[in-house]
Amino acid sequence: MTAREVPVDLLKPFAALLRLEGAAVDMASSGQQVLEMLDKHSYDLLISDLGMPYMDGYELIRKIRKRPEGRDLQAIALSGYGRQVDKVRALQNGFNAHLSKPATVAHICQSIAQLVPGRSH
Numbered sequence: 001m002t003a004r005e006v007p008v009d010l011l012k013p014f015a016a017l018l019r020l021e022g023a024a025v026d027m028a029s030s031g032q033q034v035l036e037m038l039d040k041h042s043y044d045l046l047i048s049d050l051g052m053p054y055m056d057g058y059e060l061i062r063k064i065r066k067r068p069e070g071r072d073l074q075a076i077a078l079s080g081y082g083r084q085v086d087k088v089r090a091l092q093n094g095f096n097a098h099l100s101k102p103a104t105v106a107h108i109c110q111s112i113a114q115l116v117p118g119r120s121h
Helices: 008-020 031-040 057-066 084-093 105-115
Strands: 045-049 074-079 097-100
Touching (some): 008 105, 045 105, 057 074, 074 084, 097 105
Parallel strands (some): 045 074, 074 097
């Protein structure tokens, strides 16, 4: 792991909760890894923390939106900042929704259901 990566162990509980709700989940420990995964696979939804080192969530979503295959990808920003200005900034940068941490499973599932039809529970 480099200083640019998020420890995967921190992502595992979050992924497990989403899997319990019926989602197929891939995890990435850095923005660069997300971009590499998008080169190889098609996804319905991205949930990204905004506060990542070296490539924050804003830069990541801007890079994704510049790609033809990334223009229609639904994306949720997950942030420790819950002010209205933070939500507006996330939406202006290309996210479809913004959730403040700590986000409950119910809020996450509600957002997913709104963005990805047929994925509600």
